[in-house]
Amino acid sequence: MRYLPKSPADREAMLKAIGLHSVDELFAPIPAEYRLSRDLEVPRQMAESEIVDYFRQRSRENGEGYTSFLGAGAYAHYRPVIIDSLISRGEFLTAYTPYQAEISQGTLQSIFEFQTMICELTGMEVANASMYDGSTAAAEAVMMAVRLTGRRSVVVARSLHPEYREVLATYATHQGMPLSMAGFGDDGRLNLKELEKSIAPETACVLIQSPNFFGTIEDVAAIAEVAHKRGAMLVVSIAEAVSLGIVEPPRAADVIAMEAQSFGVPLGFGGPYCGVIATREKYVRQMPGRLVGQTVDKQGKRGFVLTLATREQHIRREKATSNICTNQALVALMVNIFMTVYGKVGLKELARQNLAKAAYAAGQFAKHGKVLFAGAPRFNEFVVQTSEDPYAINRRLLGHKVVGGLPLKKFYPELGNGALWCCTELTTRNSIDTAIGLVAESKASARSTKEEAGVEEVAR
Amino acid sequence: MAYPTDRKYTKEHEWIQPSGATATIGITDHAQESLGDIVFVELPKVGAELAAGKTFGTVESVKAVSDLYAPASGTVTEINGDLATAPEKVNKDPHGSWMTRITLKNAGELDGLLSAADYEKFVAEEGGH
Secondary structure (H helix, E strand, C coil), X not given: CCCCCCCHHHHHHHHHXXXXXXXXXXXXXXXXXXXXXXXXXXXXXXXXXXXXXXXXHXXXXXXXXXXXXXXXXXCCCCCCCHHHHHHCCHHHHCCCCCCCHHHCHHHHHHXXXXXXXXXXXHCCCEECCCECCHHHHHHHHHHHHHHHHCCCEEEEECCCCHHHHHHHHHHHHHHCCXXXXXXXXXXXXXXXXXXXXXXXXXXXXXXXXXXXXXXECCCHHHHHHHHHHCCCEEEEEECCHHHHHCCCCCCCCCEEEEECCCCCCCCHHHCCCCEEEEECHHHHHHCCCCCEEEEECCCXXXXXXXXXXHHCHHHHXXXXXXXXXXXXXXXXXXXXXXXXXXXXXXXXXXXXXXXXXXXXXXXXXXXXCEECCCCCXXXXXXXXXXXXXXXXXXXXXXXXXXXCCEECCCCCHHHCCEEEEECCCXXXXXXXXXXXXXXXXXXXXXXXXXXXXXXXXXXX | CCCCCCCEECCCCEEEEEECCEEEEEECHHHHHHHCCEEEEECCCCCCEEXXXXXXXXXXXXXXXXXXXXXXXXXXXXXXXXXHHCCCHHHHCCCCCCCEEEEECCHHHHHHCECHHHHHHHHHHHHHC
């Protein structure tokens, strides 16, 4: 599909066809009070050369040559170059919603492949065509459980990504879903006893993350048992998709809500990312979002169509299953290509490398400080506890072009000077050793904390 | 198709067949005809309370998902489990393929509904425009 603006002649012809003389006349039925009587306050148009110049200048503000140990829901993994060359094809890049199956087979097939691979990875039976991101997918998965159980309240693990919790709280306020929280134990895993107590007869579901926000892998089967015994469903959020290369998928979950950014999606200031919901076939009619199905045409040839669309917003209006009526087709395509390029063996190897790097780093950190939650298995993130304020540490690291771990104080005051560190396949042993050396530097040798405000902002 | 006279009808195209203190509910031949091939019927759980005029489930065809409106108030005592695996039965035999059974809260509510003859006339008029 091509996007060409209307020419003045086109406009005139269209107006003439409906018997009008001007665009203003077309909008005349809209009451004057709702019409803007001035120009929009937007910058003046720019010449192409000016735009190129503008973005070139802005790109110089990017941090070049930094080593980052940030994870916490957004992960720096290698992106095979084939991803950008394939998604740049016009057939994919400017494709519109494939409602018209007869002209959209390529787009539909790519989404179908995406859904199929997500099912294989997660151990679920159906997956949708993608959602906005991991946080909204988690909230939508919770609303699914509310519809399926006819119960309204939700127990949320405190070890779920704090920003996912905030997104969920926004949904919950307007959907009338009371939320309660279940804490974590000394091993960083969900406290099962606390969970057991917090599940009430009106609890629709328990929402956890695994690997959780601290990188610790939860005992999903045990949590599912506790939830199911009380008639509550289990929703498992996965923020680091690469973990599925080596961590057992949470098969005991009823719904899986995933963030697929790790699979070939650039970090890009936090978006656009790619959420996914996968579940059991028996729950498919309560699954939000778009779904592509495989069928046969009149001649018995394989074809793809949007399916179960009768429950979507454009047909069922306010009674739709969900008000999500779009998906992240292009971003899901990046994920699709990534999964295809790596394959089963490649993804396993990738996950192994992440695990090994993080295990090495955690081991080294343990020599100089305290690594929390050592009692449970983890993937590529871990929490380091230091006597020095992690913001001060990060300021020192930044001076050496190293972005340190995420200080956890603002989300978990009880963890004091804890910081969440992440290693991926891109983290080198050399950079790990450098970072640890800098963290270990005593406060006495620390430089003045009077750094420029901008640097501090980055550290936060 | 002739509309059975042993039951009452709603303008939303449900039928209700009373039997003492209980009643059976389904959708009419006209409803299944307008919906087309029915692929899924979503029914309430046993024990659920229905309120006259309020929705109690949905019926999904290849064309649309439509709400089911309760012809009368009452408590669900039984649902037709056959429809979970064979929803097309509603197309084949709409007046025999019941959806839910309830114990009536107020049998008087049925007096306000349409007779078979009135419903047939209503459908003929509705189909006219």
